[in-house]
Amino acid sequence: MAERRVVVTSAVGLHARPAAVFVTAVAKAGLPVTLTRHDGRTADARSILAVVTLDVKCGDEVLLRAEGDGADAALDGLAELLANG
Amino acid sequence: MSSVVVIAPLTGLIVALSEVPDPVFAQRLVGPGLAIAPAQQRQTVLSPIDGRLLKLKPHAFIVAEGRTAVLVHLGIDTVLLDGAASTLLAVEKQVVRAGEPIMYWDPALVAGAGLSAICPVVALDAPPDAVANLAHGEVLAGAELFTWRERIYG
Numbered sequence: 233m234a235e236r237r238v239v240v241t242s243a244v245g246l247h248a249r250p251a252a253v254f255v256t257a258v259a260k261a262g263l264p265v266t267l268t269r270h271d272g273r274t275a276d277a278r279s280i281l282a283v284v285t286l287d288v289k290c291g292d293e294v295l296l297r298a299e300g301d302g303a304d305a306a307l308d309g310l311a312e313l314l315a316n317g
Numbered sequence: 318m319s320s321v322v323v324i325a326p327l328t329g330l331i332v333a334l335s336e337v338p339d340p341v342f343a344q345r346l347v348g349p350g351l352a353i354a355p356a357q358q359r360q361t362v363l364s365p366i367d368g369r370l371l372k373l374k375p376h377a378f379i380v381a382e383g384r385t386a387v388l389v390h391l392g393i394d395t396v397l398l399d400g401a402a403s404t405l406l407a408v409e410k411q412v413v414r415a416g417e418p419i420m421y422w423d424p425a426l427v428a429g430a431g432l433s434a435i436c437p438v439v440a441l442d443a444p445p446d447a448v449a450n451l452a453h454g455e456v457l458a459g460a461e462l463f464t465w466r467e468r469i470y471g
Contacts, residue, residue, distance in 0.1 A: 244396050248377060248388055249339065252346040280347065281386045281441045284379065285371060 234303035236296045236310070242317030246288040248280075250317055255280045257313055261298075261306035268295040277310075290317075321382075323365045323448075324415050325462040326389045326438060327422070329355040331453050334437060339393045342437045347388060349448045350439035351462055355424040357434075361406075362422050363458050364413040365389060365438060373409040375400035378419055379441065385465060386441040391422050393433040402426040416459050440465050 242250040258265045258277045265277040267286060270293055275282035277296070288294055294314065296307050325331075332352050337343045342352070364370070368382030376395035379388050395402065404421040407413060424434035440448055443465065450464040 247374075247396075248347055248390055249341040252341050252348075256346045279442050281371075281379070281381065281384075284441075287372075 375403035
Protein backbone atom coordinates (compact mmCIF):
# COMPACT_ATOMS: atom_id res chain seq x y z
CA MET A 233 0.00 0.00 0.00
CA ALA A 234 1.47 3.32 -1.08
CA GLU A 235 0.34 6.54 0.61
CA ARG A 236 0.94 10.23 0.11
CA ARG A 237 -0.27 13.16 2.16
CA VAL A 238 -0.70 16.34 0.19
CA VAL A 239 -2.22 19.78 0.65
CA VAL A 240 -4.64 20.71 -2.13
CA THR A 241 -3.77 24.10 -3.61
CA SER A 242 -6.46 24.57 -6.24
CA ALA A 243 -8.03 27.92 -5.34
CA VAL A 244 -11.56 26.52 -5.60
CA GLY A 245 -10.73 23.19 -3.94
CA LEU A 246 -11.43 19.93 -5.73
CA HIS A 247 -14.48 21.11 -7.62
CA ALA A 248 -15.66 20.37 -11.12
CA ARG A 249 -12.69 21.31 -13.24
CA PRO A 250 -9.75 20.47 -10.97
CA ALA A 251 -11.57 17.28 -9.94
CA ALA A 252 -11.98 16.31 -13.59
CA VAL A 253 -8.28 16.84 -14.26
CA PHE A 254 -7.37 14.81 -11.18
CA VAL A 255 -9.78 11.94 -11.96
CA THR A 256 -8.49 11.83 -15.54
CA ALA A 257 -4.94 11.49 -14.21
CA VAL A 258 -6.08 8.70 -11.88
CA ALA A 259 -7.69 6.89 -14.81
CA LYS A 260 -4.46 7.18 -16.78
CA ALA A 261 -2.53 5.70 -13.85
CA GLY A 262 -4.70 2.60 -14.25
CA LEU A 263 -4.75 1.80 -10.52
CA PRO A 264 -7.51 1.96 -7.95
CA VAL A 265 -6.74 5.09 -5.93
CA THR A 266 -8.61 6.43 -2.93
CA LEU A 267 -8.74 9.97 -1.61
CA THR A 268 -9.29 10.49 2.12
CA ARG A 269 -10.15 13.73 3.88
CA HIS A 270 -8.82 14.78 7.29
CA ASP A 271 -12.08 13.55 8.87
CA GLY A 272 -11.64 10.08 7.42
CA ARG A 273 -14.22 10.31 4.65
CA THR A 274 -12.87 8.40 1.68
CA ALA A 275 -13.75 8.53 -2.00
CA ASP A 276 -12.92 6.41 -5.02
CA ALA A 277 -10.57 8.79 -6.85
CA ARG A 278 -11.71 7.39 -10.21
CA SER A 279 -15.14 8.98 -9.79
CA ILE A 280 -15.64 12.71 -10.37
CA LEU A 281 -18.91 12.53 -8.46
CA ALA A 282 -17.24 10.87 -5.47
CA VAL A 283 -14.33 13.33 -5.48
CA VAL A 284 -16.54 16.40 -5.82
CA THR A 285 -18.87 15.17 -3.08
CA LEU A 286 -15.91 14.91 -0.72
CA ASP A 287 -15.86 18.72 -0.77
CA VAL A 288 -12.11 19.19 -0.44
CA LYS A 289 -11.22 22.86 -0.03
CA CYS A 290 -8.09 24.77 -0.92
CA GLY A 291 -5.54 24.23 1.86
CA ASP A 292 -7.04 20.91 3.01
CA GLU A 293 -4.65 18.03 3.51
CA VAL A 294 -5.75 14.79 1.87
CA LEU A 295 -4.41 11.25 1.89
CA LEU A 296 -3.95 9.35 -1.37
CA ARG A 297 -3.72 5.57 -1.26
CA ALA A 298 -3.05 3.03 -3.99
CA GLU A 299 -2.00 -0.57 -4.29
CA GLY A 300 -0.35 -2.48 -7.08
CA ASP A 301 2.58 -2.24 -9.46
CA GLY A 302 3.66 1.32 -9.95
CA ALA A 303 1.58 2.64 -7.06
CA ASP A 304 4.43 4.75 -5.67
CA ALA A 305 5.19 6.40 -8.99
CA ALA A 306 1.49 6.95 -9.68
CA LEU A 307 0.92 8.61 -6.31
CA ASP A 308 3.99 10.81 -6.78
CA GLY A 309 2.42 12.17 -9.96
CA LEU A 310 -1.04 12.58 -8.46
CA ALA A 311 0.29 14.25 -5.32
CA GLU A 312 2.24 16.69 -7.45
CA LEU A 313 -0.89 17.46 -9.44
CA LEU A 314 -2.87 18.27 -6.28
CA ALA A 315 0.00 20.25 -4.77
CA ASN A 316 0.33 22.39 -7.88
CA GLY A 317 -3.37 22.91 -8.48
CA MET B 318 -31.58 -1.05 -18.78
CA SER B 319 -33.09 2.34 -18.36
CA SER B 320 -32.33 5.81 -19.49
CA VAL B 321 -32.85 9.26 -18.07
CA VAL B 322 -34.06 12.26 -20.03
CA VAL B 323 -32.00 15.31 -19.09
CA ILE B 324 -33.89 18.57 -19.55
CA ALA B 325 -32.49 21.99 -20.34
CA PRO B 326 -31.90 23.92 -17.09
CA LEU B 327 -32.23 27.22 -18.91
CA THR B 328 -33.20 28.89 -22.17
CA GLY B 329 -30.67 29.60 -24.87
CA LEU B 330 -28.77 28.26 -27.85
CA ILE B 331 -27.30 24.77 -27.69
CA VAL B 332 -23.62 24.49 -28.51
CA ALA B 333 -21.22 21.55 -28.47
CA LEU B 334 -19.03 21.11 -25.41
CA SER B 335 -16.05 21.50 -27.73
CA GLU B 336 -17.09 25.16 -28.13
CA VAL B 337 -16.83 25.88 -24.40
CA PRO B 338 -13.89 28.26 -23.73
CA ASP B 339 -12.40 25.98 -21.09
CA PRO B 340 -10.29 23.00 -22.16
CA VAL B 341 -11.42 20.79 -19.28
CA PHE B 342 -15.06 21.02 -20.39
CA ALA B 343 -14.22 21.20 -24.11
CA GLN B 344 -12.22 17.96 -23.95
CA ARG B 345 -15.10 16.36 -22.03
CA LEU B 346 -12.87 15.54 -19.07
CA VAL B 347 -15.79 16.37 -16.78
CA GLY B 348 -18.08 14.20 -18.88
CA PRO B 349 -20.18 14.16 -22.03
CA GLY B 350 -23.15 16.44 -22.57
CA LEU B 351 -23.93 19.79 -24.14
CA ALA B 352 -23.57 23.47 -23.38
CA ILE B 353 -26.15 26.23 -23.56
CA ALA B 354 -25.30 29.81 -24.53
CA PRO B 355 -27.97 31.40 -22.31
CA ALA B 356 -30.50 33.94 -23.47
CA GLN B 357 -29.37 37.25 -22.01
CA GLN B 358 -32.13 37.75 -19.49
CA ARG B 359 -32.53 36.90 -15.85
CA GLN B 360 -33.48 33.23 -15.88
CA THR B 361 -34.92 30.66 -13.54
CA VAL B 362 -32.49 27.75 -13.62
CA LEU B 363 -34.18 24.35 -13.40
CA SER B 364 -33.09 20.96 -12.18
CA PRO B 365 -32.15 18.82 -15.21
CA ILE B 366 -33.26 15.52 -13.62
CA ASP B 367 -35.11 14.08 -10.63
CA GLY B 368 -32.74 13.52 -7.76
CA ARG B 369 -30.97 15.00 -4.79
CA LEU B 370 -29.26 18.37 -4.98
CA LEU B 371 -25.92 16.92 -4.02
CA LYS B 372 -23.96 20.14 -4.40
CA LEU B 373 -25.31 23.66 -4.71
CA LYS B 374 -23.12 26.70 -5.29
CA PRO B 375 -24.16 29.99 -6.87
CA HIS B 376 -22.14 29.13 -9.98
CA ALA B 377 -22.78 25.38 -10.30
CA PHE B 378 -24.83 22.50 -8.99
CA ILE B 379 -25.05 18.72 -9.19
CA VAL B 380 -28.28 16.73 -9.11
CA ALA B 381 -27.81 13.02 -8.58
CA GLU B 382 -29.98 9.96 -8.36
CA GLY B 383 -28.00 6.79 -7.77
CA ARG B 384 -25.18 6.80 -10.26
CA THR B 385 -26.87 9.30 -12.53
CA ALA B 386 -25.41 12.70 -11.74
CA VAL B 387 -25.67 15.83 -13.85
CA LEU B 388 -23.50 18.90 -13.36
CA VAL B 389 -24.82 22.30 -14.45
CA HIS B 390 -22.02 24.88 -14.52
CA LEU B 391 -23.33 28.44 -14.89
CA GLY B 392 -20.70 30.21 -16.92
CA ILE B 393 -16.93 29.75 -16.95
CA ASP B 394 -14.78 30.92 -14.03
CA THR B 395 -17.96 32.27 -12.46
CA VAL B 396 -16.81 31.09 -9.04
CA LEU B 397 -14.98 34.45 -9.14
CA LEU B 398 -18.31 36.32 -9.03
CA ASP B 399 -18.89 35.03 -5.52
CA GLY B 400 -22.60 34.56 -6.12
CA ALA B 401 -23.30 38.05 -7.47
CA ALA B 402 -25.26 36.72 -10.48
CA SER B 403 -27.34 34.18 -8.52
CA THR B 404 -30.22 34.01 -6.06
CA LEU B 405 -30.66 30.51 -4.69
CA LEU B 406 -34.17 29.04 -4.55
CA ALA B 407 -33.23 25.58 -3.26
CA VAL B 408 -30.92 24.19 -0.60
CA GLU B 409 -28.16 21.61 -0.82
CA LYS B 410 -29.29 18.00 -0.15
CA GLN B 411 -32.87 18.87 -1.08
CA VAL B 412 -34.75 16.31 -3.19
CA VAL B 413 -35.86 17.94 -6.44
CA ARG B 414 -37.89 17.01 -9.48
CA ALA B 415 -36.72 17.64 -13.03
CA GLY B 416 -37.84 21.17 -13.86
CA GLU B 417 -37.90 22.38 -10.26
CA PRO B 418 -36.39 25.88 -9.83
CA ILE B 419 -32.88 25.85 -8.33
CA MET B 420 -31.97 29.53 -8.57
CA TYR B 421 -32.41 32.79 -10.42
CA TRP B 422 -29.35 33.61 -12.48
CA ASP B 423 -28.45 36.59 -14.61
CA PRO B 424 -26.11 35.79 -17.53
CA ALA B 425 -25.92 39.51 -18.45
CA LEU B 426 -24.12 40.15 -15.13
CA VAL B 427 -21.67 37.39 -15.99
CA ALA B 428 -20.98 38.80 -19.43
CA GLY B 429 -20.72 42.28 -17.90
CA ALA B 430 -17.94 41.00 -15.66
CA GLY B 431 -16.03 39.91 -18.76
CA LEU B 432 -16.69 36.19 -18.22
CA SER B 433 -18.26 33.62 -20.52
CA ALA B 434 -21.86 32.85 -19.54
CA ILE B 435 -21.90 29.56 -21.44
CA CYS B 436 -23.35 26.72 -19.35
CA PRO B 437 -22.04 23.16 -19.69
CA VAL B 438 -24.62 20.51 -18.75
CA VAL B 439 -22.64 17.34 -18.21
CA ALA B 440 -23.20 13.70 -17.28
CA LEU B 441 -20.65 12.90 -14.55
CA ASP B 442 -18.68 9.65 -14.58
CA ALA B 443 -20.26 8.71 -17.89
CA PRO B 444 -18.43 7.36 -20.96
CA PRO B 445 -18.61 9.58 -24.06
CA ASP B 446 -21.25 7.42 -25.75
CA ALA B 447 -23.58 7.41 -22.74
CA VAL B 448 -25.44 10.47 -24.01
CA ALA B 449 -27.77 10.31 -27.00
CA ASN B 450 -30.61 12.21 -28.65
CA LEU B 451 -28.72 15.46 -28.29
CA ALA B 452 -30.93 18.48 -28.97
CA HIS B 453 -29.72 21.35 -31.13
CA GLY B 454 -30.58 24.92 -31.92
CA GLU B 455 -32.65 27.08 -29.61
CA VAL B 456 -33.87 25.39 -26.46
CA LEU B 457 -36.36 26.47 -23.84
CA ALA B 458 -35.80 25.75 -20.17
CA GLY B 459 -37.55 22.46 -19.40
CA ALA B 460 -37.30 21.01 -22.92
CA GLU B 461 -35.44 17.75 -23.55
CA LEU B 462 -31.69 18.28 -23.87
CA PHE B 463 -30.27 14.78 -24.16
CA THR B 464 -30.81 11.22 -22.98
CA TRP B 465 -28.45 9.45 -20.61
CA ARG B 466 -28.36 5.74 -21.37
CA GLU B 467 -26.90 5.06 -17.99
CA ARG B 468 -27.56 1.58 -16.75
CA ILE B 469 -26.08 -0.16 -19.77
CA TYR B 470 -22.79 0.65 -18.11
CA GLY B 471 -23.79 -0.60 -14.69
